[in-house]
Amino acid sequence: MKKIDITYVFGTGRKSKFLDSAFSNEFFYGYDLFCNEDLEVEIIELDEQRKKISTVGKFIYFMDRVLNKLSKLPFYMNEVMSYKTFRKLIKSNNIIFTNDRIGISLLPLLIIIKIIRRVNSVVIVMGMLNNDSGNKLILKLQSLFLRIFIRFNNYFIFLGNGEYSDAVTKYPEYKHKFVFLPFCINTDFWDSEEKYDSTDREKTILFIGNDGNREYKKIIRIAELLPDLNFTFVTSQIKSQEINLMNVNLLEGNWNKSLFSDAEIKLIYKNSLLTVLPLKNTLQPSGQSVALQSMSMGVPVMISNSIGFWDSDNFINNEHLLILENNNLDNWVKEIKNLVNNKEKLNNLSSAGEMLIKNNYSLDYFYFGLKKMLIDVDL
Numbered sequence: 001m002k003k004i005d006i007t008y009v010f011g012t013g014r015k016s017k018f019l020d021s022a023f024s025n026e027f028f029y030g031y032d033l034f035c036n037e038d039l040e041v042e043i044i045e046l047d048e049q050r051k052k053i054s055t056v057g058k059f060i061y062f063m064d065r066v067l068n069k070l071s072k073l074p075f076y077m078n079e080v081m082s083y084k085t086f087r088k089l090i091k092s093n094n095i096i097f098t099n100d101r102i103g104i105s106l107l108p109l110l111i112i113i114k115i116i117r118r119v120n121s122v123v124i125v126m127g128m129l130n131n132d133s134g135n136k137l138i139l140k141l142q143s144l145f146l147r148i149f150i151r152f153n154n155y156f157i158f159l160g161n162g163e164y165s166d167a168v169t170k171y172p173e174y175k176h177k178f179v180f181l182p183f184c185i186n187t188d189f190w191d192s193e194e195k196y197d198s199t200d201r202e203k204t205i206l207f208i209g210n211d212g213n214r215e216y217k218k219i220i221r222i223a224e225l226l227p228d229l230n231f232t233f234v235t236s237q238i239k240s241q242e243i244n245l246m247n248v249n250l251l252e253g254n255w256n257k258s259l260f261s262d263a264e265i266k267l268i269y270k271n272s273l274l275t276v277l278p279l280k281n282t283l284q285p286s287g288q289s290v291a292l293q294s295m296s297m298g299v300p301v302m303i304s305n306s307i308g309f310w311d312s313d314n315f316i317n318n319e320h321l322l323i324l325e326n327n328n329l330d331n332w333v334k335e336i337k338n339l340v341n342n343k344e345k346l347n348n349l350s351s352a353g354e355m356l357i358k359n360n361y362s363l364d365y366f367y368f369g370l371k372k373m374l375i376d377v378d379l
Contacts, residue, residue, distance in 0.1 A: 005039040006374065007092040009080070009102050011046050022261035024189040026289065029098050029124060030367045042088050046079040046102065064105075071141045074101035081109060089113055094374045095121040097153075100128035104149055111152055120375040122155045127284030129166055130308070150174045155373045159183040160285030160310040179373070182311050183285070184366035185292045187358050189262065192270055196298035196354075198346035205336065206272035206299070208234040208265070213286035215278040215304075218329060222278070223248050225333045229340065232268060234260065269297040273340060278332060279304040292361055295321065295353035300346055302335060314360060320353045 008031050017023040018032060025032050034041050060078045067075040080102065089095055089106070090113045097103035103110075103123040113119055128146070150156070150171060156178050158164035164180040171178075205226075207219045216237050223231040223245055231248045236259070240250055251268075252259055260268075269275070275294040277287035285308045291301045301321040309315075309323070317323040324335060339345060 003040070004042045004088065004092040006034055006094045006096060007042040007044060007088055008096050008098060009044045009046075009106065010098050011102065015043060015045055020261070022263040024186045024262045024293075026183070026185045026363055026366075029096065030363075030370050033363075033367050042092070044080065044085055044088055046076065046105075067145075070138065071145050072138055073104055073142060073145055076101060076105045077108070080105055085109065086113070089119070090116065092119060095119060096370075097121065097123045099124055099126045100149075101126070103153065104145070107145075107149055107152065111148075114152055120373075121153045122157060122370070122373050123149075123153050124157045125159065125163060125167075127163075127282075128156075129163060129170065130282055130284040147171070150177065153177070155179055157181045157370070157373075159288065160283075160308050161312065162306075162308045162310070163283050163285065166283055179369070181366060181369040182361065183288050183292065184361045184363045185289065185296060185357070187296050187362045190266065190269075190293045190296040192297045194270070196347065196350040198273060198343040198350075201271070201273045202230060203228070203340055204230045204232055204272050205340075206232050206234070206268065206275045206294070207277070208268075208275070208290050209277070209287065210235055210237050211286055213280045213282045213284060213306075213308075215280060218278045218332070219276070220245075220248075221329055222276070222332050222336065225329075226336060229336070232272065234265065234268060265293075266297065269294055269299050272299050273346070274336070275299050275301045276332075276336065277301065277303040278327070279306050281306045281327070283308045285310040291321065292357055296357040296361075298350045298354045300339070300349035300353060302339065314356065319349075320356045321349060 008029070014028065018028065031041065031043070057078060060081055064075045064077050067073065086109055089109060097106065100123055110121060154177065156167070158167060158178060158180050159182060161180050164178060167178050168175045214237070216235070219233065220238065220243060227247055229247060232251065233248060234251045236252050238250060243250055275290065277291060279286050286306070287303055288310050291303060294301050303321060303323055304327045305323045305325050315321060315323070322335065322339065324331060
């Protein structure tokens, strides 16, 4: 049986982007870089449109619904479990689950495979512990499934320091499996040829993103209360009928569906004075990729503080970006007003933020960190 050095399991939308220069490669999590190492690297991708026609397919879909309801954990086995998937995974020396939803969904197959042969598995965590419920039975089932999940995987990469610390506290017996490795970006791609100068830019405020931890209603209200500023919203979570504001340019954006390429997003950053990220106070890191991309482009960032903030040791408030401790609407409006009228501060945030990202959050850092967790691969 020919061995596969590394198998990546992705969500939707990766394969179509690998050879497209209009997309940056940070969301490939090192896949393309390992391919350059002359390794046998395979891909499995979730199929959200997979038909539930067969009896087995219907049963797996039914089990997904039952397990989701009982545990409030993201079981989507129907989108990825198949004999073809099993054959790839059992031949792999290393499996990289690019989020915990994927890892949990493939847990039954992984258990079978690890009983049969030695396989190293790495999970990139995105909100794995952000599933609290007031129901005691659900909490017990959550804990049971998560302990099994942790037990059968070798490493868990936490992209946020807050979630990493919480995992160490909740599961101290498994702390040797937990690694904090911050999300990193392709700083060569996210680079502006022109130096940021706040005096040359229109007062355009950018909001971008689709995840459930953004505060979409709040950003609409912020724009409503700042009619003298122009806003660009790039999201599929706000519909045109929800906005009747002359100062808002709403662009439907979704990375997985390639509604905008990264090259097009890069141009939007270049035309923005400031990027704003109102967030819910959740353990799962949110706004991370947008903040890093924006800062790498030299565009200052204003963001809510949250328990899931990814790296509070390196990001210094009022030096690299603005972190709002007070997340209420009035404070957001006040702080945006103050900052857009303070050209010197905008320029200082731009320079310090860009330098921080270029020096500490280059994609190579994540790549070499991931390498250390792989086995039986001649790197």
